[in-house]
Amino acid sequence: MRTLLVIVALVTVVGAMGMDVAAQTARPFIWHRVCDIEPGQGVAAAALAREFMAVANRDGSPNNRGGMIAFRSIMVPNNRMHFMQFHPDLGTFQSRREANFASPEFREAFRKTQGVFVGSSCQDQLSQVVP
Secondary structure: OOOHHHHHHHHOOOOOOOOHHHHHHHOOOOEEEHHHHHEOOHHHHHHHHHHHHHHHHOOOHHHOOOEEEEOOOOOOOOOEEEEEEEEEEEEEHHHHHHHHHHHHHHHHHHOOOOOOOOOOHHHEEEEEEOO
16 A cells, blocks of 8 residues: 555656656667575575676766666565666677676676575576667
């Protein structure tokens, strides 16, 4: 019930603002990875997610727009860690990915995933924002 009230209030506020709509010329890409967390490794998974974000977001270059975010669902199944990054185009996605794996700090964080995340459960998706 509370969720419904929040949604109604949000729609009312946005509708009352009379926002101008502008055409979006480029549709960014979203990289999304989700991995199951090994039983009993929730705290270690959160610490490792913070490490990944710190390394992936270490520079403010144009190739790192949006940075990396990590989150866990509060609804079942909540034993999964999600990682997301937004990229303006596929070339930026590829160059950012190459820069991350060229980084010793990123490779070290990736090595630490063994025993924290179920490697075979990890799934990647690459999506494009709807115009």
